[in-house]
Amino acid sequence: MTIYAIQELWTNERLLNAVEQLIGPDIAGHPVWNLRTKTPKNEATTVPWHQDVGYLDNNSYEVLQPTAWIPLLDSNENNGCMQLVKGGHKTGRVAEHECCAGNTWYTMLTEEEMEKTLEVNMAEDIVSCPVSYGGMLLLNNMIPHRSLNNYSDAIRWSLDLRWQTPHKSCGFYGLxxxxxxxxxxxxxxxxxxDTFLGLNRTKEQHKSVGKEMDDFDTTIVGPWMKKWKIVHHNRHTKNISEETLSSWHNHRPIKA
Ligand SMILES: O=C(O)CCC(=O)C(=O)O
Known part of the structure; x- marks a missing residue:
């Protein structure tokens, strides 16, 4: 799949018609989109419970940003389809996320926090969403969701594409x-x-932390790291200085 194929899908007439029903006739593509290669049995590609708004600036909290999650093969519980927590968007609240899940750089929600703040019942409200090739899952940016582990032998390829009104901030920290x-x-x-593709968002994220970074340096650099407490350190946080961390938040000190 080339970038042109992704461009065509993102602006596909029928897809935009569906999005228009949700957000109205003025539509912008959101700068956060991903082509995911979920390799088998790989923690780094297994995304824990989160709300998408948790990755964005607070000024996006009142903006509806539908996501189309589009698998490029049949997805199911065995190869890492998505799960969501039914009704978890209804309070309109953003729950307290934590960082970082396991050995990844993902932010995450604990089940206790979701039950307390989002008023869901984790024993009853989890819904698995297998999607066949050619289908999609449309997600609200407030709904808590995660992706399951990939226990198959094949890569679970997928795209997540987002849209919103062009009249409001997209909440990407001005990057x-x-x-x-x-x-x-x-x-x-x-x-x-040309303008959109001319600006590399990963490079902008790197610049936002104010230092040159090697392409192979896996230290987390998203501005959202400044929002949530780092309660668990790993190889993605170990190069962040104590001084930087304490300027962000009341983080726990890094232990060797
Ligand atoms: O595709 C995945 O594994 C996770 C996708 C996701 O969480 C998202 O698009 O917000």
Missing amino acids: KEGLLMRSSKDPNVQIDW
């Missing part, structure tokens, strides 16, 4: 703006891919 795809004022709007 990158959205991409106008549909405008009620201009039915022939030209999508400015």
Whole structure:
């Protein structure tokens, strides 16, 4: 799959028609999108419980940002499909996330925190969402979700693509703006891919921590790290200085 194929899918007429029903006729692509290669039995690609808003700036909390999660093969509980917690978006609250899950750089929600703040029942409300090739799962940015482990022998490829109104902040800490795809004022709007693709969001994340980073340095650099407490350190946090951490939050000191 090339970037052109992803561009075509992201701006697909029928997909945008569905998105329009949710957010209205003005549509921007959100700068956070991923092509995921979920390799078998790999903790690094198994995403723990979280709300997508947990990765974004607080000014996105009141903006509806639908995500289309699109597997590039049949997905099921064996190869790492998604699970969500039914009704977990209804309070409109953002639960207290923690960092970092296991040996990954993901933020995560504990089950206790979800039950307390999002008023869900983890014994009853978890829903597995197997999606066949050609289908998609549409997610609200407040709904808690995760992906299961991949116990198969094949890579579970998927895309997650997001949209929102172009009239509100996309909550990406000013690092990158959205991409106008549909405008009620201009039915022939030209999508400015050059500007959008010209700005590498990973490089912008690196710049936001104020230091040059080697491409193979796996230290976490997302600005969302400043939002949530780092309660568990691992190889992705060990190079962050105590001084930087304490300027972010009331983090626990790093233990060797
Ligand atoms: O595809 C996955 O494994 C996780 C996707 C996810 O959590 C997301 O798109 O927010």
